[in-house]
Amino acid sequence: MKCRKCGGSAALELRRHNAAFCSPHFIEFFRKQVAEAVHRHRMFSTEDTILVAVSGGKDSLALWDVLLEDGYRTAGLYLDLGIFDYSKESKAKCEAFAAARGQTLHIVRVADAVGAPIPGVQQVTRRPTCSACGLSKRYLMNRAALEHGYQVVATGHNLDDEAATLFGSVMHWQTDALPRQSPALASTHPKLVRRVKPLYRLSELETAAYAFLRGIDYIVDECPFAKGATSIAHKEVLNRLEEASPGAKHNFLFGFLDRARPAFEKVEDVVLQECTSCGQVTTGAVCAFCKLADLVKRRTSPVQ
Amino acid sequence: MRIILRNPRREIDVDGKRRVKELLAELDILPSTVLVIRDNELLTSDAVVGGDDVLEVRPVMSGGSEGAR
Numbered sequence: 001m002k003c004r005k006c007g008g009s010a011a012l013e014l015r016r017h018n019a020a021f022c023s024p025h026f027i028e029f030f031r032k033q034v035a036e037a038v039h040r041h042r043m044f045s046t047e048d049t050i051l052v053a054v055s056g057g058k059d060s061l062a063l064w065d066v067l068l069e070d071g072y073r074t075a076g077l078y079l080d081l082g083i084f085d086y087s088k089e090s091k092a093k094c095e096a097f098a099a100a101r102g103q104t105l106h107i108v109r110v111a112d113a114v115g116a117p118i119p120g121v122q123q124v125t126r127r128p129t130c131s132a133c134g135l136s137k138r139y140l141m142n143r144a145a146l147e148h149g150y151q152v153v154a155t156g157h158n159l160d161d162e163a164a165t166l167f168g169s170v171m172h173w174q175t176d177a178l179p180r181q182s183p184a185l186a187s188t189h190p191k192l193v194r195r196v197k198p199l200y201r202l203s204e205l206e207t208a209a210y211a212f213l214r215g216i217d218y219i220v221d222e223c224p225f226a227k228g229a230t231s232i233a234h235k236e237v238l239n240r241l242e243e244a245s246p247g248a249k250h251n252f253l254f255g256f257l258d259r260a261r262p263a264f265e266k267v268e269d270v271v272l273q274e275c276t277s278c279g280q281v282t283t284g285a286v287c288a289f290c291k292l293a294d295l296v297k298r299r300t301s302p303v304q
Numbered sequence: 305m306r307i308i309l310r311n312p313r314r315e316i317d318v319d320g321k322r323r324v325k326e327l328l329a330e331l332d333i334l335p336s337t338v339l340v341i342r343d344n345e346l347l348t349s350d351a352v353v354g355g356d357d358v359l360e361v362r363p364v365m366s367g368g369s370e371g372a373r
Contacts, residue, residue: 001348011346057366205336208364232367243334
């Protein structure tokens with residue numbers, strides 16, 4: 001297979017683009033896609049300081065690498081979930097990445113904030129592990145950005161992640177979730193930091209290939225709690241569709257963003273206020289994170 | 305050739321030459337869900353593999369919580 005641009009030996013075939021690229025031209029393609037995402041959604045500028053949420057996986061480290069290559073001012077945020085050896089290894093990958101590039105890496109332990117590591121939270125709350133984990137991540141990313149003065153939080157969500165989330169929302173017609181699904185969520189409250197997903201135009205295969213070709217040492221093994229997760233099941237369904245019809249995921253997500261999302265946006269009418277417990281932004285009196293932390297505290301405290 | 309698979313990590317031996325896409329079909333793996341690596345290089349689906357090759361078939365799917373990747 002030949003590179004579309006130079007005719008050299010291809011490293012990666014992109015069926016949805018009916019193209020193949022050699023390593024240098026694929027890296028060029030990848031960076032152009034990120035630049036297009038940043039430009040189209042006015043995600044940030046070189047004046048902003050960007051907090052990149054890194055997990056040690058391919059997506060977030062690829063994102064940090066691209067932003068550094070493009071000259072943005074960034075720092076990393078690693079949330080230590082306390083998931084046994086998986087967290088130890090993923091933290092080590094993030095620390096090594098940051099150290100090799102002379103970048104700041106903030107580390108926040110979920111156990112310090114919520115009262116127990118993620119496996120402990122799962123045991124005492126009996127809610128799906130990924131649900132409590134996602135809630136904690138969103139809360140702690142925003143809090144860390146506010147505390148350290150970053151204007152934007154960037155996450156490594158890719159096209160597959162976004163298509164799977166959309167699929168899940170549509171499957172249950174979660175009309176409250178649909179307007180919130182966007183490559184860029186604006187700051188609608190002084191305590192809510194802008195959140196952006198610069199990799200939303202790139203597939204999981206493409207982010208993995210970029211990380212590999214750039215020599216990024218990322219954690220390949222998946223989170224032990226991801227096995228059986230609904231999002232994985234949705235990705236598998238979409239991958240079957242993609243195999244039969246290249247571009248299906250792209251069309252599903254981009255069609256929604258271009259044509260359907262605005263209709264749902266109109267019906268959203270949410271009033272944001274500050275949590276009476278922690279001061280972070282919420283739609284109710286007490287935020288979901290404080291409720292979770294309170295539940296963990298009550299169920300892990302010794303009976304008097 | 306030797307094939308290294310992940311999640312869980314295991315190794316299998318496969319005899320004969322074939323294209324990567326044929327190998328993946330035999331293993332019931334969708335091509336868009338893995339990187340196929342030989343000698344620290346990515347292989348496309350039309351590459352021919354076999355003999356003494358050692359291939360890593362590295363999954364690209366991640367999932368679970370939606371807070372950050």
